Amino acid sequence: MVLGTLGCAWAGKPAKVESLANKYKNAEGFEVVTLGRVGLSLVKIAAVSGGDLDEEDRAALSAFSGIRKITIVDFENTAAGIKERFCRELEKILQGMELILEAKDNGENLRIYGVDKGGSIRDCILYSGDGALICTRGSIDLEHLGKLMEMAE
Numbered sequence: 001m002v003l004g005t006l007g008c009a010w011a012g013k014p015a016k017v018e019s020l021a022n023k024y025k026n027a028e029g030f031e032v033v034t035l036g037r038v039g040l041s042l043v044k045i046a047a048v049s050g051g052d053l054d055e056e057d058r059a060a061l062s063a064f065s066g067i068r069k070i071t072i073v074d075f076e077n078t079a080a081g082i083k084e085r086f087c088r089e090l091e092k093i094l095q096g097m098e099l100i101l102e103a104k105d106n107g108e109n110l111r112i113y114g115v116d117k118g119g120s121i122r123d124c125i126l127y128s129g130d131g132a133l134i135c136t137r138g139s140i141d142l143e144h145l146g147k148l149m150e151m152a153e
Helices: 002-010 013-024 037-049 055-063 080-094 142-152
Strands: 031-035 067-074 099-105 108-116 120-128 132-141
Touching (some): 013 031, 013 067, 013 120, 031 037, 037 055, 037 067, 055 132, 080 120
Antiparallel strands (some): 031 067, 067 132, 099 108, 120 132
């Protein structure tokens, strides 16, 4: 019963984040890009057809093959008042969600939220109050992601 309640609490959170991004997308300095299944498939086809994929590129494609939709928001160059309001509304949505990882580096703070499914993370939200947000729907395979991180070292 507890797991069902937690699952229901998470349900709709990516949709709320996407809705918030769309609310602010016309604000000056706010950039929002959303790709659904078709857009992601076209990106994958373009990457593969280029023929210049190395092992790391192929690992990246494998790690993100479970993603059905991605929304990327860049609000770094937005006016301070709008940025603060957006962050306040976003953090209200993120309250009570499962924090997977928090990383701090040189005053920058990156938080990753999602639903941990053991071997994968579903509906992942990466958020930096400095002006970046990535919201995914679908799942990211941790084994493939781990291989990708090893290659990047």
